[in-house]
Amino acid sequence: MPLIAHAWIVAPLLLVAGALIGATGIGGVLVVPLLTTLGGIAAPQAIAASSLAFLLPALVALGPLRQRPELARRCVPLLVGALGGAVVGALVVRWLPVQVLLAGVTALVLLAGWRGLRPSAGAHAASAPLLRAAPLAALGAVVGLGSALTGTGGPVLLLPLLMLLRQPLVFAVAAAQAVQLPVAISASTVHALAGRLDWRLALMCGLLLMIGSLAGQRAARRLPVAQLQRAVAVLLLATGGWFALLILK
Numbered sequence: 412m413p414l415i416a417h418a419w420i421v422a423p424l425l426l427v428a429g430a431l432i433g434a435t436g437i438g439g440v441l442v443v444p445l446l447t448t449l450g451g452i453a454a455p456q457a458i459a460a461s462s463l464a465f466l467l468p469a470l471v472a473l474g475p476l477r478q479r480p481e482l483a484r485r486c487v488p489l490l491v492g493a494l495g496g497a498v499v500g501a502l503v504v505r506w507l508p509v510q511v512l513l514a515g516v517t518a519l520v521l522l523a524g525w526r527g528l529r530p531s532a533g534a535h536a537a538s539a540p541l542l543r544a545a546p547l548a549a550l551g552a553v554v555g556l557g558s559a560l561t562g563t564g565g566p567v568l569l570l571p572l573l574m575l576l577r578q579p580l581v582f583a584v585a586a587a588q589a590v591q592l593p594v595a596i597s598a599s600t601v602h603a604l605a606g607r608l609d610w611r612l613a614l615m616c617g618l619l620l621m622i623g624s625l626a627g628q629r630a631a632r633r634l635p636v637a638q639l640q641r642a643v644a645v646l647l648l649a650t651g652g653w654f655a656l657l658i659l660k
Contacts, residue, residue: 415612416451424449425616429623432468432566434631435643436587438623439465439564440650442616444657452612458504458562459602460609464616465564466595468624472588475628482585485541489586492548493565494593496555501601504560514658516557516568521651523571527644539577554590559598565590571647580640584631 415421424445431438442464446457476483542550550572558565566587573583602608631639 415446415615417449421445421450422619425619426623426626429468429620430627430630431623431646432564432588432591432620433471433624433627433629434634435627435639435646436566436570436584437643437646437650438566438627439468439591439620440567440654442564442620443562444653446612446616455504455607456609456612459599459607460613460616461562461564462501462559462595462602463599463608463610463613464595464620465591466599467617467621469589469591469595471621471624471628472585472591476585476589479585482582485547485582486586486589488544488548489551489554489569490590490593492551492553493555493558493590494551494597496552496557497559497594497597498555498601500556500559501598510658516561516563517651517654517658519571519575520567520647520654523574524644524647524649524651527574527640527647539579541582542576542578551590551593555594555597558590558594559601562598565594567650570643574643574647580643584639584643 424441428438428441428445431441439461442461443454443457446452446460447454450457452460476486550569554565554569554572557563557568569590570583570587573586574580599608599613634642
């Protein structure tokens with residue numbers, strides 16, 4: 412990976428990020444900080460490359476959805492909303508203060524992680540009414556907007572929101588993985604037209620994320636729902652803590 416400084420460190424960490432994407436839907440949040448802090452890539456280029464890189468693990472996530480038609484149908488309005496939101500986010504990313512958005516994401520992620528570790532969280536998630544198409548589309552638009560602004564792919568925003576809304580964990584994880592597809596398509600197209608997209612860098616990152624995602628997806632099949640719920644909650648808390656450190660720097 413000659414395009415990235417300290418590639419011997421960044422490459423294995425991108426594989427880990429991909430595994431987290433495949434197992435829990437979260438992990439893409441690591442990509443931009445890895446590229447900027449360890450890889451020596453400027454933030455605009457890192458955000459653009461990560462936007463396209465998420466396309467490959469998103470395609471991996473479509474495999475389980477094809478086997479669960481009912482989940483796939485529920486994801487459609489969410490993905491349509493994310494498609495439009497990501498276009499807007501990629502267009503305005505140069506003008507909005509990312510730190511302000513990051514602070515909101517941090518609070519959301521920490522709250523969702525805390526709720527996920529509560530003893531009754533799993534039961535509440537299973538008994539909550541399913542969201543209808545219109546709220547899912549609106550939720551997708553918000554997630555697409557925020558994801559394009561931060562280069563986080565979508566799951567780190569969508570999964571906490573669905574958990575806070577007490578949606579079933581199986582749907583939440585599947586939707587969080589699938590939402591990467593419209594975000595990747597919309598945001599990377601805008602970045603490419605603006606000349607910010609390094610295609611080789613995006614392809615390298617995408618291949619590593621895809622390989623890791625396949626491994627993570629296999630590992631997740633062996634976990635019971637309750638254990639996966641705790642794993643997601645702990646990961647959300649860790650992610651929120653990391654974001655808080657980034658904000659305070």
